[in-house]
Amino acid sequence: xxxxxSEKPKTPCSGNCSCAGGNTTPPASANGTTRRxxxxxxxxxLGIAAYAKALAPLTELTKQTxxxxxxxxxxxxxxKDEIATVLKRLTRETKEQYGADVTINDPKPIDGVKFxxxxxxxxxxxxxxxxxxxxxxxxxxxxxxxxxxxxFEMTKGSMDFEKAxxxxxxxxxxxDKYYMPVQCQQCEHPPCVDVCPVEATWKEKDGIVVVDYNWxxxxxxxxxxxxxxxxxFNWQKPQIPAAEINPVQSYLSxxxxxxxxxxxxxxxxxRTRNGRLPACLEACPTGARVxxxxxxxxxxxxxxxxxxxxxxxxxxxxxxxQFFYFFDE
Amino acid sequence: MSNxxxxxxxxxxxxxxxxxxxxxxxxxxxxxxxxxxxxxxYVWMILLTAIFLVGANAxxxxxxxxxxxxxxxxxxxxxxxxxxxxxxxxxxxxxxMMVIPAYLYHDExxxxxxxxxxxxxxxxxxxxxxxxxCDLGRPDRFWHMIPGLGxxxxxxxxxxxxxxxxxxxxxINVHICGYLLYKRFRAQKPVxxxxxxxxxxxxxxxxxxxxxxxxxxxxxxxxxxWNTALLAPRFLASAFVSGPAFLIVAIxxxxxxxxxxxxxxxxxxxxxxxxxTILISLLMVVSEVFVEFYxxxxxxxxxxxLYFGLHGHHELVPWIxxxxxxxxxxxxxFMQPQVxxxxxxxxxxxLLAFAGLWIEKGMGMIIPAFVPxxxxxxxxxxxxxxxxKITAGIWALGLMIYTLLIKITINxxxxxxxxxxxxxxxxxxxxxxxxxxxxxxxx
Numbered sequence: 001x002x003x004x005x006s007e008k009p010k011t012p013c014s015g016n017c018s019c020a021g022g023n024t025t026p027p028a029s030a031n032g033t034t035r036r037x038x039x040x041x042x043x044x045x046l047g048i049a050a051y052a053k054a055l056a057p058l059t060e061l062t063k064q065t066x067x068x069x070x071x072x073x074x075x076x077x078x079x080k081d082e083i084a085t086v087l088k089r090l091t092r093e094t095k096e097q098y099g100a101d102v103t104i105n106d107p108k109p110i111d112g113v114k115f116x117x118x119x120x121x122x123x124x125x126x127x128x129x130x131x132x133x134x135x136x137x138x139x140x141x142x143x144x145x146x147x148x149x150x151x152f153e154m155t156k157g158s159m160d161f162e163k164a165x166x167x168x169x170x171x172x173x174x175x176d177k178y179y180m181p182v183q184c185q186q187c188e189h190p191p192c193v194d195v196c197p198v199e200a201t202w203k204e205k206d207g208i209v210v211v212d213y214n215w216x217x218x219x220x221x222x223x224x225x226x227x228x229x230x231x232x233f234n235w236q237k238p239q240i241p242a243a244e245i246n247p248v249q250s251y252l253s254x255x256x257x258x259x260x261x262x263x264x265x266x267x268x269x270x271r272t273r274n275g276r277l278p279a280c281l282e283a284c285p286t287g288a289r290v291x292x293x294x295x296x297x298x299x300x301x302x303x304x305x306x307x308x309x310x311x312x313x314x315x316x317x318x319x320x321x322q323f324f325y326f327f328d329e
Numbered sequence: 330m331s332n333x334x335x336x337x338x339x340x341x342x343x344x345x346x347x348x349x350x351x352x353x354x355x356x357x358x359x360x361x362x363x364x365x366x367x368x369x370x371y372v373w374m375i376l377l378t379a380i381f382l383v384g385a386n387a388x389x390x391x392x393x394x395x396x397x398x399x400x401x402x403x404x405x406x407x408x409x410x411x412x413x414x415x416x417x418x419x420x421x422x423x424x425x426m427m428v429i430p431a432y433l434y435h436d437e438x439x440x441x442x443x444x445x446x447x448x449x450x451x452x453x454x455x456x457x458x459x460x461x462x463c464d465l466g467r468p469d470r471f472w473h474m475i476p477g478l479g480x481x482x483x484x485x486x487x488x489x490x491x492x493x494x495x496x497x498x499x500x501i502n503v504h505i506c507g508y509l510l511y512k513r514f515r516a517q518k519p520v521x522x523x524x525x526x527x528x529x530x531x532x533x534x535x536x537x538x539x540x541x542x543x544x545x546x547x548x549x550x551x552x553x554x555w556n557t558a559l560l561a562p563r564f565l566a567s568a569f570v571s572g573p574a575f576l577i578v579a580i581x582x583x584x585x586x587x588x589x590x591x592x593x594x595x596x597x598x599x600x601x602x603x604x605x606t607i608l609i610s611l612l613m614v615v616s617e618v619f620v621e622f623y624x625x626x627x628x629x630x631x632x633x634x635l636y637f638g639l640h641g642h643h644e645l646v647p648w649i650x651x652x653x654x655x656x657x658x659x660x661x662x663f664m665q666p667q668v669x670x671x672x673x674x675x676x677x678x679x680l681l682a683f684a685g686l687w688i689e690k691g692m693g694m695i696i697p698a699f700v701p702x703x704x705x706x707x708x709x710x711x712x713x714x715x716x717x718k719i720t721a722g723i724w725a726l727g728l729m730i731y732t733l734l735i736k737i738t739i740n741x742x743x744x745x746x747x748x749x750x751x752x753x754x755x756x757x758x759x760x761x762x763x764x765x766x767x768x769x770x771x772x
């Protein structure tokens with residue numbers, strides 16, 4: 001730190017620095033000026049050193065962030081070749097940083113398909129297998145037990161989340177309770193997409209809201225805008241042991257996210273765009289979850305929407321979720 | 330007034346230095362010479378530098394290790410940084426309360442020192458932008474926000490509007506201050522069309538920066554605590570208290586340091602403004618509190634949490650009641666007739682109002698919107714040491730910038746500023762202006 005009181009070194013500084021102290025030729029008359037200049041020089045040198053020291057941790061960051069990553073274009077502006085290069089780089093980086101061999105693909109939306117999800121509140125028993133499956137499938141940070149799904153234990157006779165509890169720790173189901181898992185509702189009018197200042201998040205043709213993890217600046221405005229608490233931020237670099245990493249990954253969904261960016265549920269697009277079901281659905285022991293193509297009149301989800309008593313969360317906000325809840329008769 | 334005799338010689342020189350180069354040279358000299366001063370000045374600046382470096386170091390670590398160094402979470406995803414950002418946009422807008430009397434009401438005395446307010450706008454905007462940068466998880470990707478280079482989600486994202494209005498406001502004020510100081514330095518009369526339109530624009534723009542900043546929050550349907558049409562007017566009213574309160578104290582300090590008495594009338598005008606704006610601000614808070622608590626329901630959760638605590642969680646209660654107490658005492662003091670005669674009362678009132686509003690618009694406005702969360706979970710937030718360090722660091726830098734800007738102004742006005750060769754440049758224009766100057770001073 002620059003210290004004005006450090007008047008001990010009365011000699012000019014050695015001159016191997018660029019400070020004024022070294023190269024000032026003393027004018028014959030003014031001794032005061034010389035001393036002043038010397039002191040200033042020392043002050044400036046110490047100051048610059050202090051600045052360098054204070055900001056030194058930044059230099060350690062460059063090990064994590066390559067120049068290619070720094071200059072990478074927005075996902076939508078990458079050509080096919082460029083995407084291939086990026087995927088190759090990300091695969092290499094995963095190997096370097098996590099020691100795991102993974103394949104990262106970039107499956108595109110299927111023409112004419114629009115995904116929807118429905119959840120049967122009459123039979124969900126609150127076991128949280130879905131949240132756990134999400135945690136593993138999507139390569140979430142292990143220490144924080146992150147998941148895109150939160151399961152709320154609701155009080156029967158009330159839809160008010162104020163009377164709900166997401167931290168229950170007892171056998172389920174409890175007789176006077178019912179259970180409501182909440183994840184991204186893939187809104188038709190997503191406020192998170194509207195507020196993003198850099199278009200790092202958008203709604204794909206099949207209705208899935210995605211994030212370009214390499215474009216997000218981490219301002220967390222989307223997290224403030226989402227009424228469903230669906231978004232998560234990478235407060236630090238995710239930690240996962242190599243053996244636990246799910247190697248089947250995609251650019252827009254479950255690849256390991258960088259530090260300092262947003263992430264969210266993608267309806268497991270690396271699975272669903274390849275004809276499989278979301279991990280949370282496969283893990284559900286009760287069959288409470290129904291997933292499918294809203295555009296297909298013969299799909300199970302369409303049958304649910306047409307025959308069950310269906311509702312959406314916070315309908316009054318007008319965001320048109322593509323995630324539905326229903327009760328059996 | 331060094332050497333009017335030099336005037337006739339200048340035209341003989343073949344190539345006159347272009348105006349823009351002279352302006353740059355002026356800027357350079359002004360900045361480098363502003364670092365000279367007495368021991369008090371050095372102690373003050375070194376203290377601020379030290380605090381700033383502590384903050385810079387904390388920020389560098391935060392960037393390296395991640396935002397986990399803060400106390401924010403997925404539930405309370407904005408904290409002390411955004412709180413300070415919001416307050417500082419208000420402080421920047423508050424400077425306009427000197428500009429309006431000076432230029433719209435032709436208050437001559439205010440006109441002479443209006444630059445004190447415009448410089449405050451510059452320092453505050455720089456600080457507010459720094460707070461946003463410190464809140465970013467990936468400051469290295471800041472370029473994604475630059476129109477043309479990155480992707481700029483304009484006009485849908487209110488944050489892009491904020492980027493435009495904040496930077497615009499900064500540029501407008503830099504132009505006004507730079508131009509007027511330069512003209513003063515050259516001892517030329519400022520050309521009205523070069524700066525008056527900018528001044529008028531800055532008045533509208535000041536209102537816009539705080540309105541847009543309020544729109545950032547109040548447009549979010551998922552956050553009932555912010556989702557009120559009263560937010561923007563409330564922001565403005567409180568800005569027009571905190572800005573003038575800061576300026577009243579700043580003018581007194583400058584007066585003491587320069588040993589020259591000025592601005593008594595300006596201070597009175599500012600007190601008059603605060604007397605009204607602080608009441609409007611208070612009225613709006615009361616109005617919001619009434620609607621929240623009389624209506625009741627689950628949307629009242631945030632207000633309940635803020636004022637009384639919710640289900641055994643009380644983190645913000647001491648904050649908000651300190652704010653209420655400070656503001657109410659400030660109101661009482663400002664209403665006393667002695668406030669214009671007793672500097673102690675005046676300064677206490679200013680300090681209390683400033684602190685009270687810093688809490689109300691920061692911790693009391695940003696945090697409760699996240700507690701309870703959108704799904705009514707209660708996760709509390711108490712800023713971490715890293716956040717306090719960075720916050721202190723940015724305030725220190727802001728004060729440093731403000732100090733240097735004020736020093737430049739004093740140097741120019743007291744004709745202490747030299748050009749590179751050590752003498753003030755004299756052109757025919759100058760000589761003319763100086764003759765006029767001396768003539769008028771004789772009169």
